[in-house]
Amino acid sequence: MTTIQSLRILIVADFARSKAQRTFFSVERKLANGFIRLGHNVVCFSDRDTARESSFFGSSKHGSGKMNTRLIETAEQYQPHIILVGHADLISGTTYSALRDKVRGVRLAQFNVDPTFRPETMATFAQRTAWVDKSFITTADSEAIAAIQPPASNVHFFPNPVDSSVETGRVFEKDRESLELDLLFLGTGIGTRNEQLDALDSRLPENVRRRFSGGIHGSPRISGCAFLRALETAAQNLNTPIDDRRPEAFLYSSDRIALLLGQGTLVHTSAAAHLETLYEDGLVIFSSREELAENVIALTKDDERRRAIAAKGWQIAHSRTNGTRIAKYMLETLLEKTLSEDYGWPTRELSSSRK
Structure with a gap:
């Protein structure tokens, strides 16, 4: 049985604080809930909100530099064991290097929920695979992944999570x-x-x-x-x-x-x-x-x-496909532990698999 001690996890994604919490059912929030239910400590860093707040004109582009600095400072203070990045396209490659320097032994991962036919999103996803240890995406299509040409072979499928505190209907x-x-x-x-x-x-x-x-x-x-x-x-x-x-x-x-x-x-x-x-x-x-x-x-x-x-x-x-189970799978994969169960979805590296 795989046992993972309590971890500090920093999730970097668009948590949409400035949008009156209208996306409280987003994938990043469900993953955060899943990690917490597993007994881990989670800090959520909203990259786009921080960038807008760092710009006099409320521009995420113009505030991205200060946001990157704030992210590095946050990681240095929090000392996370894991940093999980969502669609955070404003984070630079040098910031990923700085995160590894400031937090020794940290494991970096990314997740993506966009379709593979969106070229700009997939280009940044492929680029980030060179900077992180593991990448997760909501498609198990090896040919579609290969077409993106990620420079690393660490791409894994994960399903869209369900959360019983969010989806309460019957x-x-x-x-x-x-x-x-x-x-x-x-x-x-x-x-x-x-x-x-x-x-x-x-x-x-x-x-x-x-x-x-x-x-x-x-x-x-x-x-x-x-x-x-x-x-x-x-x-x-x-x-x-x-x-x-x-x-x-x-x-x-x-x-x-x-x-x-x-x-x-x-x-x-x-x-x-x-x-x-x-x-x-x-x-x-x-x-x-x-x-x-x-x-x-x-x-x-x-x-x-x-x-x-x-x-x-x-x-x-x-x-x-509840968020807690998916979070456990992501941790086991990122930490290269033997999977604790048969999850019921493709779990091999997708760059070398075939559907």
């Missing part, structure tokens, strides 16, 4: 008649999303109560608790890709998948990413816009089956 416990909607999508209309949802809308009968909002066709964005509460109003929710004309990376999804499954709603998701490998029959996959419409209609009619699938997805998400 939509599967409610029958259709007690819910406001049969189908919901909350998100932006980037890529082909507007087109996908228009095509779906045209195929659904009037008795399927639906709402497409949160950015679709310029509709108002929804954040904070209002976002989580909205997910609980619908029997079924959509996890549509940004662009359904583009091949999806193996096991990739945005953190939407964790939010939806965690709230206990039934989830429709594209077959291309093979998320059933991770969540089994706890979600419903579709291979075309036509099949998606057919699935929605069928599950609107068969409420018992809808509730059974949603319950299975909720159970798998909360047991297999």
Whole structure:
């Protein structure tokens, strides 16, 4: 049994203090909760907030120098055993070297939750692999990782985490008649999303109560608790890709998948990413816009089956991919310990594996 003593962990990411905590359900916050539940001490350093606060004009770019200095000072005072960096693109390579100088023996890691087809994000991710000991990303597609050409072979998959103190809904416990909607999508209309949802809308009968909002066709964005509460109003929710004309990376999804499954709603998701490998029959996959419409209609009619699938997805998400379990896996991997259990997802270095 792998045992890890209590550690000091510094997480560097965008904790959005200046945005009234509207992203309190972000991946970095769930990971922080997971490390704390494992008995570790965690300090959260919000790089973008610190950079903006360090600039007279509130500019993260102009305040990045002072932010880097403040990060080094924080690490020197806190002396963390581990520094875990999220999408902190303002941190320079010299700062990573300084962190190692100021904190002897520190282990450095990064995590990324963006899709691999975003060139700028992936370029910085690949660059950071040379500065950290381990890298974690929410896709297990070795070919997609190889295309990014990270200079190190230490890239590992991690699932989007669920947190029982965040995703508190149990939509599967409610029958259709007690819910406001049969189908919901909350998100932006980037890529082909507007087109996908228009095509779906045209195929659904009037008795399927639906709402497409949160950015679709310029509709108002929804954040904070209002976002989580909205997910609980619908029997079924959509996890549509940004662009359904583009091949999806193996096991990739945005953190939407964790939010939806965690709230206990039934989830429709594209077959291309093979998320059933991770969540089994706890979600419903579709291979075309036509099949998606057919699935929605069928599950609107068969409420018992809808509730059974949603319950299975909720159970798998909360047991297999909860933030505490993912945090333990990340620590064991970063500290190069023998894994304490079979986690149920790919755990080898992805640069040399094949899906």
